[in-house]
Structure formats: structure tokens, C-alpha cells
Amino acid sequence: MAETRNAAVEENIVLDVRNLKQYFKSGYGRNKVVVKAVDDVSFKIPRGQTFGLVGESGCGKTTTGRTIIRLYKATGGEVYFQGKLISGKLSKEDKRFVHQGIQMIFQDPISSLNPRMTIKEIIGEGLLINKLVKNEDELYARCLEMIKMVGLSEDHLSRYPHEFSGGQRQRIGIARVLASNPSLVIADEPISALDVSIQAQVLNLLNDLKRELGLTILFIAHNLSVVKYFSDYIGVMYQGKLVEQGTAAEIYANPVHPYTKALLSAIPSPDPYSEKWRSYITYDPSVHDYSVEKPSMHYLGGTHSVYLSEPEMERYVK
Amino acid sequence: MEREKILEVRDLTVNFHTYAGIVQAVRGVSFDLYKGETLAIVGESGSGKSVTVKSLMGLLGGTARVEKGTAMYQGQNLLALDEKGWEKIRSREIAMIFQDPLSSLNPIMKIGRQIEEIFTILHKTSRAEAKKRSLELMRAVGIPEPEKRYNQYPFHFSGGMRQRIVIAIALASNPKIMICDEPTTALDVTIQAQVLSLLGEMQRNHDLSTIFITHDLGVVAHVADRVAVMYAGKIVEYGTAEDIFYDPRHPYTWSLMASMPDMDLESGEALVALQGTPPNMLVPPEGDAFAERNPWALKLDFDRQPPMFKISDTHYAATWLLHPSAPKMQRPAALERRIQKSIARKEARANG
Structure with a gap:
């Protein structure tokens, strides 16, 4: 009985990242430096759920996303997409399976759209490459459907990216992503380049699409209030490690790792009175000496787990 | 209790004269700045908040023209100053911190020299004295090992550290008014929290009046005494x-x-x-x-x-x-x- 249930859960996992590592090397000989951008990161995303990845800039959250979609060759670890291994060497068909099944929304809507292509060409490119449409009419119909889904109109199809505002361009980026009907969308800071009043528009759009299409999303951002609003599960990254993960409620109600605590204490809130009284927690990595005590992932119940050393765990249990 | 007004802006109007026509960027803005307070100006991009404060520093570009209005500071109208007059105001009286700390620092000049410059040029002190005071300032804004950092270049510094240097430079001239144009937008939340508390501390220690521009309402709630939208x-x-x-x-x-x-x-x-x-x-x-x-x-x-x-x-x-x-x-x-x-x-x- 338990086994069958486990199998059902496994089947519902869209993305399963196991011990993913991405190291960057630079220099030669004595000057050789290895940067561990992503170091031993594991998480799973069930179908229709959103996993929010947060952390400061340079902590490796974007690299994680880009390694999953094979923009970088992973140094170690495995990535399973719908039960299929997609890291390492792949056949041509498997590569197509990945490119069609996983799509990415980029941070900067200006540089991620080709300025010399019309909107129809931008949206239709993925359809043509993946041979998802048979003829020109079908292609047009699909592009039209997509542009309407993101709240733009038919006459926008023949225009060029420079004719649109930032928010509209990000909508086009979203339409392009959804055109090939992906199972997983990686959204890399989709709203941080947009103006405040436009951010809410794009967030609402993403939220509607998520509900209507049952999208599975890996949401990468540094704004914690946005991540909490948008995600079911949250992973907190620090210097290439996933230091804490769990459901949004678990993380926000009961942060365990000192870095998570510092991150949560730093969120500015629009309330002048509580702001004047607030105290920030600063994270000092030297509170734990990991050269002596080796840290590891500890399971806290539910889906909540944290990356700490044994003595620290003992302190937490008390 | 009547507080002391330090800056009084009335009916400020700025237009940009472009080939396409006249863009009305600022249309009759009036506000007061009191001594020791923080005034936050909030709005989305293009609402004219940066243009407003740039005109208070005489930093408007070639096509911009102040059409109307006055900005009274210590009995003189800032908007009527010529370039000679501005030199007496900029940095000495009003200092500014910009959004991007990388582009506001000189990339091929050592950090220490950039702070020192203010003392040697503005206050006409000797190099040795300037170095001593620069190191003090670097320590005050929380740069660890200032002696070592003194001889490094901006690219050696992280974003938060660079912004601390920019704050140090702004404070070196001992201004009365500090204008912060989105000083933390380019920074992470944890670093943002540190820079904001540093700014608050510096403001109290130096009795500064601050104009703070941002679009983040959380930041506004943290720093502002008064808010203009x-x-x-x-x-x-x-x-x-x-x-x-x-x-x-x-x-x-x-x-x-x-x-x-x-x-x-x-x-x-x-x-x-x-x-x-x-x-x-x-x-x-x-x-x-x-x-x-x-x-x-x-x-x-x-x-x-x-x-x-x-x-x-x-x-x-x-x-x-x-x-x-x-x-x-x-x-x-x-x-x-x-x-x-x-x-x-x-x-x-x-x-x-």
C-alpha cells in the first residue's frame, strides 16, 4: 500500500534535482581557482506547484536554473525531468524533449527578445524548431492564441520589440515560453527589471496562468515578499548551498537556519511604526565552524529540512 | 514648535527641449526640507523625482531647462546660480549619493585617493592629514581593514562596500543636505538593511537633512519622517x-x-x-x-x-x-x- 502511494507521488514529481553541482574554473597552474557556484543542491517540484528559490546575488540561484535547462554542463549530480534523466550526454530526441518541456523566462525583457524579429516570429520560433505546427495557418493561430492569453492584441503580432514597454515585453517573453506548451517553466527574476506599478500586472498574469494551465514553475527571485506570495515551496540558497527548504508556511513561520532568519528580518515592510522599532539580524558565517563540524541536511518534519551541523541541530531540538 | 527650514522649493518647473517637442518633466513642485529630517520622494520611473533633485544640484543635462520656480537655501536661490556659484554649493553644502555605486566611482583611481581628494581639494589639507581623515571615515562607514582597502580599486569591492565608500565620500565634505537617489536599489535585502542603518546613523551623527528618492515603500517606511508621492x-x-x-x-x-x-x-x-x-x-x-x-x-x-x-x-x-x-x-x-x-x-x- 505504502509503496503504491510512493510511486504515485514519484510520478507527480515534474523536476527532481539530486546533488546538483556546478563548478566554474578559472586560471591555470598556481592561479587556478574553482568557484563552487552550485554545490550539492537537491530539491523536487511536484506537478502544478511553484518552487521559489531565494538568496542574495551571487549565491548561485540563477546558475541552478541555467544548469537545469542545460545552458551549462553540470559538474556533478543528476536532474530528472518527468522521471527521465536529463543531465549528462543526451541523444538528439532527448535534447528535444528537454527543450520543449522546459522553458525559461528571463530577467531582462529588453535583451532577451531579438530586436530584428517581429513578435510573431519570436513567439513562433520555438514552435517551428520543435515542429509543433504543421503549416503557416496553424502557426499563426497558435501565436494569436498566445498573444491574447497574455493580454495583448492581434495587431501586436507584426510589430517589433522596441515598440513595446517593459511590462508588455515581459508579457511577450511569457507568451513565447508558453507557446510550446512546456511542463516546467523556469522564471529567472521575471519582475525585478520592471517598474513597481508594472510588477503587479505581471505577477497577476503569472498567477492566472499558473492556475489556468496548471503550470509547474521554478521561481527565482531575491524579493522575499514576492516569493512568499507566489510560491508553494521555498528553497533558501547561500553561497551555492541550499541551506533550508520547505513549504512557504514552514519557512516563514519557523525559520531555523541563521541565514534564513537574517534574510527574513531584512524584509522592509510598509509600516513606518514597526520599521522604526525593528532590529535586523545579521548573518555571520563564522557562528558555525564547518571545518570541525561537518554540516548535513536535517529533516525537520513535513517538507521542512535545514542544512546544519550536528551540534547546532542538538541546540535547535532543545 | 517651529522647526528650522533648511530648503524651500517653490513651483519648480523643468522642461526637456527635445526634437520631438517639449517634455514637461517636473510641473510645479513645491516642498520644504526641515533641519535634521528625512523627506522621501516616491514614485515610479519617469515621474520626475530624479529630475527634481538633479535640478537642486545643478546637474541637469543639456536639453533640460528650469522654466520657473525657486529653491531657497540659506537666503540664496539655487536655481539662479551660475557654474561658479554651483561649485560653492555642490558637495560642500549639498552632497548626492547615486543608485549605482560602480559608475559613480572612478574605476582607475584607488579608493583611498578618491576619498582623499575631497580633503586636499575642498578643505586644502595636506596629503598626510587627508589620508588620516580618510582612514577614519572608512572606519566610520564600516570598511574592515581600511589600511589595506585604501590602496585597492573599486572593482575589488562588493556592491554594498562600494556604496559605503560613496557614502564616505559624500560625508567627507561635511554637507548640510544629503540627497540619496535610490541608494539601495542595486543592493540585496540584507545589504540594503546594513546600508540603510549606516545612513541613519550617519544622519544622526552629522545632523544632516536628507532627501531620499526611492520606489520601495518598505524602504520609505524605514527612513522617512515625511513623504511626498x-x-x-x-x-x-x-x-x-x-x-x-x-x-x-x-x-x-x-x-x-x-x-x-x-x-x-x-x-x-x-x-x-x-x-x-x-x-x-x-x-x-x-x-x-x-x-x-x-x-x-x-x-x-x-x-x-x-x-x-x-x-x-x-x-x-x-x-x-x-x-x-x-x-x-x-x-x-x-x-x-x-x-x-x-x-x-x-x-x-x-x-x-
Whole structure:
């Protein structure tokens, strides 16, 4: 009985990242430096759920996303997409399976759209490459459907990216992503380049699409209030490690790792009175000496787990 | 108690003369800055907040022209100064911190020299004295190992550290007014918290008056004593931080506040999003510039610009909704809930 249930859960996992590592090397000989951008990161995303990845800039959250979609060759670890291994060497068909099944929304809507292509060409490119449409009419119909889904109109199809505002361009980026009907969308800071009043528009759009299409999303951002609003599960990254993960409620109600605590204490809130009284927690990595005590992932119940050393765990249990 | 006014801006109007025509960037902005306080100017990009403060530093570009208005500082009108006059004001009296600390530092000059410069050129001190004071300043803004950092270049520093250097440079000249143009937008939340508390500390120690420009309302709540909300080149609402956050009156302020998700918001609940984009300031609308995007707009809003209505001695807003004969409008539900929660939190604390 338990086994069958486990199998059902496994089947519902869209993305399963196991011990993913991405190291960057630079220099030669004595000057050789290895940067561990992503170091031993594991998480799973069930179908229709959103996993929010947060952390400061340079902590490796974007690299994680880009390694999953094979923009970088992973140094170690495995990535399973719908039960299929997609890291390492792949056949041509498997590569197509990945490119069609996983799509990415980029941070900067200006540089991620080709300025010399019309909107129809931008949206239709993925359809043509993946041979998802048979003829020109079908292609047009699909592009039209997509542009309407993101709240733009038919006459926008023949225009060029420079004719649109930032928010509209990000909508086009979203339409392009959804055109090939992906199972997983990686959204890399989709709203941080947009103006405040436009951010809410794009967030609402993403939220509607998520509900209507049952999208599975890996949401990468540094704004914690946005991540909490948008995600079911949250992973907190620090210097290439996933230091804490769990459901949004678990993380926000009961942060365990000192870095998570510092991150949560730093969120500015629009309330002048509580702001004047607030105290920030600063994270000092030297509170734990990991050269002596080796840290590891500890399971806290539910889906909540944290990356700490044994003595620290003992302190937490008390 | 009457506080000392340090800067008095009246009816500031700035136009950009472009090939396409005249862009009305700032349309009659008036505000006061009192000694020792922080005034935050909030608004989305293109609302004219940066242009407003740049004109107070004489840093407007070639096509910009100050058409009207005065900015009185210690008995002289800043806007009438020539380039010679500005040299006496910039940095000595009014200093500015920009958004991007990398592009405001000289990339091929050692950090120490960039701070030292202020002392040797402005205060005419000796090199040795300048170095001593620069090191003190670096220590004051929280740079570890200043002796070692002194001989490094900007690219050796992280974003937060660079912004600390920029703050040190701004403070070196001992200004009376500091203008911060989105000083933490390029930084992470944890670093942002550190830089904000550093700025607050420096302000108290040096008795500075600060103009703080940002679009992040959380940051505004943290730093501001008073807040001015700008839209399409005009101040649409201003008051103390408590006036603005606990009792906002202008529909634009409502929309701005309701459009940012906060920690209390339920996941999946739709945000109140502003529709459309800011108006084209080449041909500004005849009525209230916000009417087009305003779900609470009255018919009058499209025809006539609303004057500033007085709500209390400190709180003003420019919207026809405040006219005695205007219909009563409800604030968005999510915002109302947040305000009630904040007030409840405040009262709970006041009662111990």
C-alpha cells in the first residue's frame, strides 16, 4: 500500500534535482581557482506547484536554473525531468524533449527578445524548431492564441520589440515560453527589471496562468515578499548551498537556519511604526565552524529540512 | 514648535527641449526640507523625482531647462546660480549619493585617493592629514581593514562596500543636505538593511537633512519622517510617514501601496495592479494626469486638474475625491486590511 502511494507521488514529481553541482574554473597552474557556484543542491517540484528559490546575488540561484535547462554542463549530480534523466550526454530526441518541456523566462525583457524579429516570429520560433505546427495557418493561430492569453492584441503580432514597454515585453517573453506548451517553466527574476506599478500586472498574469494551465514553475527571485506570495515551496540558497527548504508556511513561520532568519528580518515592510522599532539580524558565517563540524541536511518534519551541523541541530531540538 | 527650514522649493518647473517637442518633466513642485529630517520622494520611473533633485544640484543635462520656480537655501536661490556659484554649493553644502555605486566611482583611481581628494581639494589639507581623515571615515562607514582597502580599486569591492565608500565620500565634505537617489536599489535585502542603518546613523551623527528618492515603500517606511508621492511631474500627496501609510488619500498612493505584495497577503490572492502606463509628458493630459489609470476617477478628473486639498496641518493631497461634494470612495480591501493591522500593531505596542 505504502509503496503504491510512493510511486504515485514519484510520478507527480515534474523536476527532481539530486546533488546538483556546478563548478566554474578559472586560471591555470598556481592561479587556478574553482568557484563552487552550485554545490550539492537537491530539491523536487511536484506537478502544478511553484518552487521559489531565494538568496542574495551571487549565491548561485540563477546558475541552478541555467544548469537545469542545460545552458551549462553540470559538474556533478543528476536532474530528472518527468522521471527521465536529463543531465549528462543526451541523444538528439532527448535534447528535444528537454527543450520543449522546459522553458525559461528571463530577467531582462529588453535583451532577451531579438530586436530584428517581429513578435510573431519570436513567439513562433520555438514552435517551428520543435515542429509543433504543421503549416503557416496553424502557426499563426497558435501565436494569436498566445498573444491574447497574455493580454495583448492581434495587431501586436507584426510589430517589433522596441515598440513595446517593459511590462508588455515581459508579457511577450511569457507568451513565447508558453507557446510550446512546456511542463516546467523556469522564471529567472521575471519582475525585478520592471517598474513597481508594472510588477503587479505581471505577477497577476503569472498567477492566472499558473492556475489556468496548471503550470509547474521554478521561481527565482531575491524579493522575499514576492516569493512568499507566489510560491508553494521555498528553497533558501547561500553561497551555492541550499541551506533550508520547505513549504512557504514552514519557512516563514519557523525559520531555523541563521541565514534564513537574517534574510527574513531584512524584509522592509510598509509600516513606518514597526520599521522604526525593528532590529535586523545579521548573518555571520563564522557562528558555525564547518571545518570541525561537518554540516548535513536535517529533516525537520513535513517538507521542512535545514542544512546544519550536528551540534547546532542538538541546540535547535532543545 | 517651529522647526528650522533648511530648503524651500517653490513651483519648480523643468522642461526637456527635445526634437520631438517639449517634455514637461517636473510641473510645479513645491516642498520644504526641515533641519535634521528625512523627506522621501516616491514614485515610479519617469515621474520626475530624479529630475527634481538633479535640478537642486545643478546637474541637469543639456536639453533640460528650469522654466520657473525657486529653491531657497540659506537666503540664496539655487536655481539662479551660475557654474561658479554651483561649485560653492555642490558637495560642500549639498552632497548626492547615486543608485549605482560602480559608475559613480572612478574605476582607475584607488579608493583611498578618491576619498582623499575631497580633503586636499575642498578643505586644502595636506596629503598626510587627508589620508588620516580618510582612514577614519572608512572606519566610520564600516570598511574592515581600511589600511589595506585604501590602496585597492573599486572593482575589488562588493556592491554594498562600494556604496559605503560613496557614502564616505559624500560625508567627507561635511554637507548640510544629503540627497540619496535610490541608494539601495542595486543592493540585496540584507545589504540594503546594513546600508540603510549606516545612513541613519550617519544622519544622526552629522545632523544632516536628507532627501531620499526611492520606489520601495518598505524602504520609505524605514527612513522617512515625511513623504511626498510624485506622479507625472507633480506631487500628488504629501504628509508625515504616518499620514501616508496609515491614512493615504490619493488613489495613486492607494494603487502604489496595494500593488506591492506584503507578508500578510494570502498566496494566490490577486494583487491590485495599476493598469496602463504613465502618460506621455510631451502632451500632458488636460485634467488629472492619473485619471486614465484611476479606477476611482470622477468625470471632473478628466477635465480639470485638482488643487491641493488640506487634510491636516501636515497632510495634503491633490485629488477631487477630497472635495466636500465628491462621493465617498473605499480604499482597496487588501490595503485597508494592511492599514488596520499596522494601526493595531502600533496601538498594541503603545499599550505595552
